[in-house]
Amino acid sequence: MKAARFSAFGDPDVLGIVDLPDPHPGPGEVRIAVRAAGVNASDWKKRRGLMDQELPQTLGYEAAGVVDEVGAGVTDVAVGDRVFGFCPDGAAQAERAVLAVYAPVPPSLGFAAAAALPSSVETAVRALDQLGVGRGDTVLVNGASGSVGSAAVQFAVARGARVIGTAGPANHAHLRSLGAEPVAYGDGLVERVRELAPDGVDLALDVAGSGVLPELIGLAGGAEHVLTVADVAGAREHGVRFSRGDDGRAIHALADLGPLIEAGRFAPPVVTTFPLAGIAEAHRAGESGRVRGKLVLLVG
Structure with a gap:
């Protein structure tokens, strides 16, 4: 699969799209064909070497897409369902990603809007x-x-x-x-x-x-x-x-969100999108501070 990764710390030009093995879900997890992945300030902090020090690194903790594989014990969603949530491996900016916390995408939302929400x-x-x-x-x-x-x-x-x-x-x-x-x-x-x-x-x-x-x-x-x-x-x-x-995540938040959106009581943020291959441009836009709302990479 194609995935965003960097092998050296530095400016956005260190970012690239590489081929990596497909991940597979563990118990209680699902894998999605990613349609959209959120970009956060932590991404460029990682890229600059201000957080994790290991290399190389993938990127992305939030994504939305279509379930294409389920782990043992998963009964609340099935292959083909639209879901959004968290990728614990920090590898959501890719064609496939494993989600450990997930919820159905609210019917009125597209994938880009859903990927902008988890964090x-x-x-x-x-x-x-x-x-x-x-x-x-x-x-x-x-x-x-x-x-x-x-x-x-x-x-x-x-x-x-x-x-x-x-x-x-x-x-x-x-x-x-x-x-x-x-x-x-x-x-x-x-x-x-x-x-x-x-x-x-x-x-x-x-x-x-x-x-x-x-x-x-x-x-x-x-x-x-x-x-x-x-x-x-x-x-x-x-x-x-x-x-x-790490002091206790509000894992109920994603499931709580759907009814509010469908009732018109929660407005998702404005979304600015880039293709996965445009990840460097997305980082430049985010670091400039001139983009209102959420940056999202579109995949597939």
């Missing part, structure tokens, strides 16, 4: 679960307009929470469409939030990692009411919980 949705739901967000809570989401922030806003609203979200003015209308009350980030953030919530908020989620944990702690009434998925150093300094995938 952001799981991160958002895990953070909300760990914060204990529920009906009647007032939640502040710092960095609410990005893929993770938008997912967090929508899931929190679906749980019955009131959501205040920080974003640049250009994204305020987008946040309102998702059910959040927008405020601008930057100097004066605390005062702007208190105009909407004079007594502060119940909980705060930091998705942006923009150095505002002290302000979030003050607004939420203590570090125990704040969680970040983006600021490791700040979490350590201020006693805030940092959520990472």
Whole structure:
């Protein structure tokens, strides 16, 4: 099969499409003929040598496609089903990939939209679960307009929470469409939030990692009411919980998503697509920071 891989660290030109053996699913896993695979910031961090140090490396942790082989014990899907989910081997940017966590692609979604969702949705739901967000809570989401922030806003609203979200003015209308009350980030953030919530908020989620944990702690009434998925150093300094995938993934998130999408209560992110062979261009676009929404590679 064709797969994206790099054998040296460096700029996007080190990326190539190579022939690799087809993978096969283990117990509880499925293999898909990949139709689309998500691209994340972790991909170019890996390519630069800022994460895993072994070489060569494949890429991609999220994909959508058609099941073409099932592992032992799999009874919830069958060959021919459309599914999306996580590839634990980090090899989803390929013609075939093994998924260990998966769910049916919602009927109204295409493969590109489905492949854009697993990482952001799981991160958002895990953070909300760990914060204990529920009906009647007032939640502040710092960095609410990005893929993770938008997912967090929508899931929190679906749980019955009131959501205040920080974003640049250009994204305020987008946040309102998702059910959040927008405020601008930057100097004066605390005062702007208190105009909407004079007594502060119940909980705060930091998705942006923009150095505002002290302000979030003050607004939420203590570090125990704040969680970040983006600021490791700040979490350590201020006693805030940092959520990472290895502290318990929200594996229910993908299955929970389908009914919300079909009910019109969750809007997937805008997707910008590239062919698998255009992976270097996708990395350049992502690193430029000028692309709104999610980057997805189309396969097959």
